[in-house]
Every structure is written in C-alpha cells, then in structure tokens.
Amino acid sequence: MTTRILPARTDAPARTEPEKPARGGRRLLRERAGRTHHAGPLAYILLAVMAVLSIFPLYWTMVAASTDNTRVSQTPPPFLPGPNLFSNLARAWDEAAMGKAMINSTIVAGVIALSTVFFATLAGFAFAKLRFKGRNVLLMLVIGTMMVPPQLGVVPLFMMMAELGWSQQLPAVIFPTLVSAVGVFFMRQYLSEALPDELVEAGRVDGAHSLRIFWSIVLPVARPAMAVIFMITFVHAWNDFFWPFVVLDMSNPTVPVALTQLSAGYVRDQSLIMAGALLGTLPLLAMFIVFGRQIVSGIMAGAVKG
Numbered sequence: 001m002t003t004r005i006l007p008a009r010t011d012a013p014a015r016t017e018p019e020k021p022a023r024g025g026r027r028l029l030r031e032r033a034g035r036t037h038h039a040g041p042l043a044y045i046l047l048a049v050m051a052v053l054s055i056f057p058l059y060w061t062m063v064a065a066s067t068d069n070t071r072v073s074q075t076p077p078p079f080l081p082g083p084n085l086f087s088n089l090a091r092a093w094d095e096a097a098m099g100k101a102m103i104n105s106t107i108v109a110g111v112i113a114l115s116t117v118f119f120a121t122l123a124g125f126a127f128a129k130l131r132f133k134g135r136n137v138l139l140m141l142v143i144g145t146m147m148v149p150p151q152l153g154v155v156p157l158f159m160m161m162a163e164l165g166w167s168q169q170l171p172a173v174i175f176p177t178l179v180s181a182v183g184v185f186f187m188r189q190y191l192s193e194a195l196p197d198e199l200v201e202a203g204r205v206d207g208a209h210s211l212r213i214f215w216s217i218v219l220p221v222a223r224p225a226m227a228v229i230f231m232i233t234f235v236h237a238w239n240d241f242f243w244p245f246v247v248l249d250m251s252n253p254t255v256p257v258a259l260t261q262l263s264a265g266y267v268r269d270q271s272l273i274m275a276g277a278l279l280g281t282l283p284l285l286a287m288f289i290v291f292g293r294q295i296v297s298g299i300m301a302g303a304v305k306g
Helices: 023-034 041-065 085-095 098-129 135-147 150-164 171-177 181-194 197-205 210-239 242-247 255-263 270-303
Strands: none
Touching: 041 085, 041 270, 085 098, 085 255, 085 270, 098 135, 098 171, 098 181, 098 210, 098 255, 098 270, 135 181, 150 171, 150 242, 171 242, 181 210, 197 210, 210 270, 242 255, 255 270
16 A cells, blocks of 8 residues: 655745844834934924914903093004003992902802713713613703704793793802813713723722712813813803893802993993903913813823723
C-alpha cells in the first residue's frame, strides 16, 4: 500500500504579522503627542477681532451713559467716555428704584437657578441611569415642551397666579420656572457620558438607595455641569422681561421691569437709559469675573468625553 503525499497549497494567503513602527518612528510619535501646539499669527488676530466685537457693546453702553442726551444723538456719535457717568448712574438709580429691583432680581434669579440645578440634575440622573417603564416617552414629552412658545400659556398662567393670590408678587415669577426642559436634557446628556454605570452599580452593591447614590455619587460628578446650568439660568432669569412685566407692577419690579421707567415720557433720555442698563449689567459681570474659571472648566469638562 503506497502513500501519496499531496503538494502543499500555494494559493492560501500567507499570514503576515502587523508591521511595527521603527524605534525612531515611535520616538517621533511620542514627541508629537507631547508637543505643545502654538497658534499662528492669524489665530491671534481673529481672537483679538472677536474680543473687540464682543466688548464693544458694553463699551458703547458706558460711553453713552457718561454723556448727555444731546451728545449721544449727534452724528458721528461719541467714542470716548464723557464726564457724566456717575451723575447719570445716580439719576437712574433713583428714578428707576434700582435698589429694590436689584434685590428682587437677585431673589428671583437665585431661587430659579438653584431649583433648576437641583431638579434638572435629579431628572437628568433618572433619565440617564435609571431603568423604568415609559422613560423614553417621558423624555420625549420633556423635549417636546421646548417646542411650545411660552406666549401661548400666558393667559391661563396669569389666571392661575391670580387664583393663588400671587399676582404682583415674586412667587408668581419664581414658581412657573422652577425647572427647565433645557436643563433636564443637558444634564441627561452630560451624565450619560460622565457618570460610569460601574459607579452606580457599586453603590447598589453597597446597599445605597437611589437618593443616596444621587447625593454621594451623582452630585460630585455633575458639579461642572451644574455650575454651567446655574450661570446660564441665573443670567436668563435676571434678564427675563416678558413674564415679570405681565405679572408684576412698578411697586415691586425686577431690574428689566424697572428700566421701563427710564423710557417713559415723550422725549427719551438715551444716556439715562444706558446708565440704567449699565447698572443692571454690573452684577452679571461681577458674577462672571468671580466664577468665570469654574464656568469655563465646567464647559470644557462637558465637552471632553471619556
């Protein structure tokens, strides 16, 4: 009995090992990865132009607030500050009752911002990490509320505030805006990426309930995004004019409502109006100067995944 030896197949693809970069190539890659990239002259020029365009409205407000109405109306208008800044600021403070308006706006914006941060973080955690029936439907309903113009609910909302006896009072401004759909959606997206499922599962294994997990695990992770939501909500509530103008009167105004006093009359004093606008902007500038680094770091933390 003879044994036939079959020839080996030569058409089978040969297995090749992946090529490894040479030692010099690996060193070059490490040098490029650790290198600090510097912007060119064009980038600095563009940044300078954008900075000037961003600061110019505030500068023009200060210039207009430091002159008189006649000088502001001239052509060309002034581009250098005048001598009447502090006198116009004092007039605007007295005529618009800015002291009480500042206190009211601080209360309204602070309460709305804190409640939005808390409820948006709580709801965002539930939509991002908890599993329950109807979760996607509820999330779609929350997102759908952003498509409804707020002007459609002014009349029934005003009737509700009147029935509760809150007309012309600050609770009428605060309670309808204790939480926002934008904040819930923002926190849901942030926690979906920034909060690992393993941390939540570890809390479950240790016997922690959902509120304990939220307090001990979610809040420290969500702190950068919470700072961003707080700042955005505070600025929006501070600058809100339409609903406070509807539900409040001049005896108990917020800053935007109080500024309407400066434009009353047949002849509007533009320098006085600009002085009042500058007064209403100064608290926001001070807040951004104090908390600007935390806000920027929070935005960057939300932008970087993994």
